[in-house]
Amino acid sequence: MSDFGSEDSPKKGILNEFSFIKGNFLIILTGWLLVDFAREMAFTFYPLYVTELGGTATILGIISSIAVLTDALVKIPGGHLADKFRRKRLIIVMTLLASAFYLIYAFAPSWHYILLGAVLTSFCWIYSPGFESIVMESLPEDKRGTGYSLINLITKVSTTPSPLIAGYLFTRYGVIGTSRIGFILVSVAFLVASLLRWRLHEETDKPEVTTKDVLASLSSAKGFTEGIGVWREVPRTLTALLSVELLFLVPNIMFNTIMTLYIVNDLGITEVQFSQLGAIIGVAMIIFAIPMGKIIDRFGRVRPLLFGYALTAAAVPLLLEATFTRLIFATPIIGLINIVFYTATQALWADLIPEDKRGRVMGSKSFFSLIAVSGGSILGGLIYDNISHTLPIYIFWAVNIPCFILTWLYIKEPKKSLEEIMQ
Numbered sequence: 001m002s003d004f005g006s007e008d009s010p011k012k013g014i015l016n017e018f019s020f021i022k023g024n025f026l027i028i029l030t031g032w033l034l035v036d037f038a039r040e041m042a043f044t045f046y047p048l049y050v051t052e053l054g055g056t057a058t059i060l061g062i063i064s065s066i067a068v069l070t071d072a073l074v075k076i077p078g079g080h081l082a083d084k085f086r087r088k089r090l091i092i093v094m095t096l097l098a099s100a101f102y103l104i105y106a107f108a109p110s111w112h113y114i115l116l117g118a119v120l121t122s123f124c125w126i127y128s129p130g131f132e133s134i135v136m137e138s139l140p141e142d143k144r145g146t147g148y149s150l151i152n153l154i155t156k157v158s159t160t161p162s163p164l165i166a167g168y169l170f171t172r173y174g175v176i177g178t179s180r181i182g183f184i185l186v187s188v189a190f191l192v193a194s195l196l197r198w199r200l201h202e203e204t205d206k207p208e209v210t211t212k213d214v215l216a217s218l219s220s221a222k223g224f225t226e227g228i229g230v231w232r233e234v235p236r237t238l239t240a241l242l243s244v245e246l247l248f249l250v251p252n253i254m255f256n257t258i259m260t261l262y263i264v265n266d267l268g269i270t271e272v273q274f275s276q277l278g279a280i281i282g283v284a285m286i287i288f289a290i291p292m293g294k295i296i297d298r299f300g301r302v303r304p305l306l307f308g309y310a311l312t313a314a315a316v317p318l319l320l321e322a323t324f325t326r327l328i329f330a331t332p333i334i335g336l337i338n339i340v341f342y343t344a345t346q347a348l349w350a351d352l353i354p355e356d357k358r359g360r361v362m363g364s365k366s367f368f369s370l371i372a373v374s375g376g377s378i379l380g381g382l383i384y385d386n387i388s389h390t391l392p393i394y395i396f397w398a399v400n401i402p403c404f405i406l407t408w409l410y411i412k413e414p415k416k417s418l419e420e421i422m423q
Contacts, residue, residue: 040162042182061381067118072370079363087130099190106183153289167275253376284335
């Protein structure tokens, strides 16, 4: 008998491999695709947009820092809401508000309005712990590496053209015109995403969240204390993972804060060339996403993390005094690094967080991470303006050494050592 159409056929194998792409996960992917396409285009020249509106590198860092602090302050309440109530209503309402608040970015007459828009949109991310919990619950345990890499793949497919479109618009409308068009599209994308998210499905007997519940969570000292104290109730590897992530995050954000200014102003790369580099990173992430996800599912999470730190230490020096040709060579490596860190760490978090604590852990993790981001943003801008344009790059290079050592010593593969971790 012919085995055409059997379960072992290549077509069936591919369909089975990606059979988890349905329901909530499909809705989430579609919304991310739209939002990331618009955001990538709008933020291609964001640092230059702020400076065109009267800002400086220091002001850029301050705006980022204040926005991140606002985001941090709502994360623990958001985690509490995610564990105690249904998540769908909060996700939809805050997505709609984000759509409205991005119009402030679009029509800002000065950098002060950018600051206002940044604070208001950051408040909307109170829904993110619940949103991240839905993502985790939508992915089978043995497909988490593939699932998170697929998120990267789908969003990068949508965002790869964005810098090129921004570069074309720049030749027609300049930095300000291009950025205004971009942020209008971001507003539209969030509006469409909010409509899609009406179809999210929850199987829970938890009550619906109300405005009163949201306000109570924001003003509750007890909820904040529980969010901070949740780390005593989870596997020790999670605490180690958080510590290493924070150590790596501050120098990384310092570098990211000044990267556009350094490449355009110090290296002499044109805005159009910069947009082309952004597209190259996107293509690289598309190419590496699924293979890296499968590697992480098959060989574990920790070894890819160690590889990521080593590769970062090797790649960062390529940016110093780089020509456009060298940057073309370096950007695919940066794309691979992004895929490795995002996929491996997200899979580790999903593996290790107890289901009944997902909202609080993700909210608390985001709180500490965003505090680190805030500090890194200010430090990056201050160092660039007052000390050295390259010092943030050297600091980012150096931090990979202790991160590699600490990961090797203290972060364990959950499947191999879960009983030991829980002791």
